[in-house]
Amino acid sequence: MKILITGIAGFVGSHLAKLLAGKKNDVFGICLGCEDTSELALIRRKIAIYKCDITDFPKLTELIRKIRPDQIYHLAGISSAGRSFLEPLITFDANIYGTISLLEAVRQAKLDTKILVVGSGDMYGVVKKKDIPIKENLPLNPISPYGASKAACDILAYQYFKSYGLKLVRARSFNHTGPGQALGFAIPDFCSQIAKIEEGLVPAYMRVGNLQAIRDLTDVRDVVRGYELLMRHGKAGEAYNLCLGKGYKLKQILGKLLKSSSKKIKVVEDKNRKRIADIPILVGDNSKIKKESGWKVRIPLDETLKDTLNYWRKKVEN
Numbered sequence: 001m002k003i004l005i006t007g008i009a010g011f012v013g014s015h016l017a018k019l020l021a022g023k024k025n026d027v028f029g030i031c032l033g034c035e036d037t038s039e040l041a042l043i044r045r046k047i048a049i050y051k052c053d054i055t056d057f058p059k060l061t062e063l064i065r066k067i068r069p070d071q072i073y074h075l076a077g078i079s080s081a082g083r084s085f086l087e088p089l090i091t092f093d094a095n096i097y098g099t100i101s102l103l104e105a106v107r108q109a110k111l112d113t114k115i116l117v118v119g120s121g122d123m124y125g126v127v128k129k130k131d132i133p134i135k136e137n138l139p140l141n142p143i144s145p146y147g148a149s150k151a152a153c154d155i156l157a158y159q160y161f162k163s164y165g166l167k168l169v170r171a172r173s174f175n176h177t178g179p180g181q182a183l184g185f186a187i188p189d190f191c192s193q194i195a196k197i198e199e200g201l202v203p204a205y206m207r208v209g210n211l212q213a214i215r216d217l218t219d220v221r222d223v224v225r226g227y228e229l230l231m232r233h234g235k236a237g238e239a240y241n242l243c244l245g246k247g248y249k250l251k252q253i254l255g256k257l258l259k260s261s262s263k264k265i266k267v268v269e270d271k272n273r274k275r276i277a278d279i280p281i282l283v284g285d286n287s288k289i290k291k292e293s294g295w296k297v298r299i300p301l302d303e304t305l306k307d308t309l310n311y312w313r314k315k316v317e318n
Helices: 009-019 036-045 059-067 080-084 090-111 145-164 185-197 220-233 250-259 287-293 303-317
Strands: 004-005 026-031 047-051 073-074 113-118 165-171 204-207 212-214 239-242 247-249 264-270
Touching: 004 009, 004 059, 009 026, 009 036, 009 220, 026 059, 036 047, 059 090, 073 090, 073 220, 080 090, 080 145, 090 113, 113 145, 113 220, 145 165, 145 264, 165 220, 185 204, 185 239, 185 250, 185 303, 204 250, 212 250, 220 239, 239 287, 247 250, 250 303
Parallel strands: 004 026, 004 073, 026 047, 073 113, 113 165, 165 239, 204 264
Antiparallel strands: 212 247
């Protein structure tokens, strides 16, 4: 089977590529020319990577016609809500125009390709307590440019399914983390600071933003398994939350990480690390994906945090 992953060099894309390449598929990937592909080093001979900006419609169309994929996992785009507040135009261009370019390239090529469009729990925005955990039928009310762009992509996917008959499945992934996630997100930011403190590279205090936010946090390795199961069992036109179904305060998560450190670290609030607008609680209902695909969480949070912290310890050592 020919499988195309957009954003293959990214955090989630690299984990997904490792999973799919191990199942004897023909795996192709798209990434920007400037992206680091070192996370794919162990499987580099098993995959074919093309340098292409997904907003470059002519080049993207050429690649789609050349590869003729049976499946496409669409992961490319801006993935940081924090960054989106600073760069809303770039976020909308990459996420919305990039998505419609991909869908239109497949439509024009007249391919019978199944496509997984990956969205985010951020699309739901601030919800009432009575609506927690969040089900897929809750209206989308995003409060960040990132969330708004992902909501638009979700709607585009549904429109292309209804209007043109494309086989589109929508994944709404809540927060996820693990080894390989870049800085700019809470968990790797915590882990990198701890690793630098342990090595004596910086003073023993940690700068943090809002620790009261409650997040539904899943291991990236469980998330990519969920994507693969949705590609097999997900129904075209449907949306599926991919989440743990349980919330943790960021303060709790940081506490777990600090207990794993050999150093005594003082936590310092940094106003510059707080977002313009933040969602106080974001916890999803995963009953639909569990029922229809058989997906379930395998990796507990403590293992995820341990693996992520060790990843950053090795990175700082080198």
